Amino acid sequence: MDLLLILTYTAFCVAIFKIFKIPLTKWTVPTAILGGIALIGTLLLLMNYNHPYTKFAREYFATTPINSAVRGIVTEVAVKPNQPIKKGDVLFKIDPIPYEAALMQKLAELEEAEQQVPQLEAAFNVSQATVAQAQADKDRAESAYKRYEEGRKKGGSNSPFTELELDNKRQLFYAAQARLEAAKAEQLRTRLAFESNIDGVNTKVASLQAQVDKARFELDMTVVRAPADGIVTQLALRKGAMAVPIPLRPSLSFIPDEERFIAGAFWQNSLLRLKEGDDAEVIFDSVPGVVFKGKVAKVLPAMAEGEIQFGGNLQSSNRLFQRGRALVLIELDENDVVGTLPAGVAGQAAIYTEHFTHVSIIRKVLLRMQGWLNYIFAEGH
Template identity: 60%
Template structure:
């Protein structure tokens, strides 16, 4: 851009010298050179500070790594590469047979557990009946023991009940009391088993239901769908391959369909002049001679070269004091999408602030000249 400005001034000087027949003397040539240094220097300073330009610009986009949530053999890849697809369209399928077998197993286990709930109720009812029977036996043996003991106490040596008979009745009572305690314990165990619930459902049934839900979820994951509208590119997945849910090994790359976004890397000396809403223009090498308009969305609040993360390694000076630029996000006009450029193309960007607005005209002219030069070969 600066070279174009110098060449333009040089061309104007040559034309003036030729048209007006100005002689090349020790006064005219230095005057033209000095005038060029002053004029071009002032323009460059004003433009670079108030209307910055960068040749380091590129359209950026987000890619989504696609990986299955379950391990399986690929049986079908119906998606067509580099063709726009809708959200929910099938990308590829895994063999569902192992997961269907697990679902059937969990369904059988759940059915068996559900059948056990009435059995637990029946066991509780049986335990209650056993407890009632044991209590009746205990009460009967207690009364018999008490009658024998009272008769022995009142009759003394003349009592019809011997000491051995009283002791036998006492042992029968104690045995009945022990049986009642066992029955009570069995009833409590049966009641706890029957009343063991989670959200009103038997715990065994709830546990198996959750396992069935997990098996059904895994079965659904054997068919991988497009997360949004977009397309996949460079598809290398084929039938017979084994897809593994590993974050570092995606099997497919999905490109969501989103609004185009340009990012330019600008010198840091002019970023304080930039703000959201400033007008911008950019050119791309793929379409020489055409200037696209845009709007500054945001000046990125961070610069990557100053990043620091806590780890066990010491950071040297070269990490922080590398040459860096500030990134500016630019939203291009809608007309840009009509050209269907490959995503990720590079370009040149100029931003026009409200300061020294009249100088921006020169920047616009130079940007268009740069776009015309792209007909010959792209400058970067």
């Protein structure tokens, strides 16, 4: 763009010299040259600082790598490349047979566990009856033992109860007492098994229900669907391929429909003038002669050249030599032409600040001249 300004001034001087027949002397030529240096130098300083321009602008877009949540053989690729699709449309399918079998197995285990719940209740009721019976046996054995013991003490050597009979009653009492403790322990075990619940559901049933839900989810994941409205491009997935849930190897790339932003790389000395809301204009190599208007949406607050992360490696001083440029996001006004361009097109951009607004006219003229040059060749090629 600087060259365009110089060439324009040169053409203007040549025309003046020809039209007014000004002689080429040691005074006229240096005056034109020095005047051009002063004029163009001043304009360049004012324009580059107050109305920055960059030939490095590009539309950036985010892609969503599509990975299957389960592993399996691809049985069908339903999506067609480069055609708009809606959220929820089928992208591809994975062989569901292993996951159907796993779901049926978990459903059978869940049914069995649900049938065991009444059995647990019955076992608990039986244990309660057993405890009651053991308690009665213990009370009866204890009563008989105390009666024999009391009769033995009162009768002495004349007691009708022998020492052997008293010992038998004592052992029967101890045995009944042990059976009661065993019955109580069994009652506790069956009660804990029966009353082991989560939100009113038996824990085993709840665990198997969760496994059923997981198996059903995995079965549903054999059908991979679009996460949003968008397109799939450069589709290489084919029937028979092995889809694996590995993030490093997605099955396909999905481009969601999102608002388009243009990123321009501007010199750092322009940061004092740039701010959100400034007017901007963009030209694309793919659309010669057309200028698209927009606004500065955001001046990114960080530059990759200054990034560091923790690790075991020291940072080299060579990184200090990387100057880098500030990234500015430009939001274009609604335009049907922009929507037809491929995502990621390159171009050039200029931003017009509120300072020295009269100089911005020259920047606009030069930007349009650059757009016309794109009919012949694109910048950077």
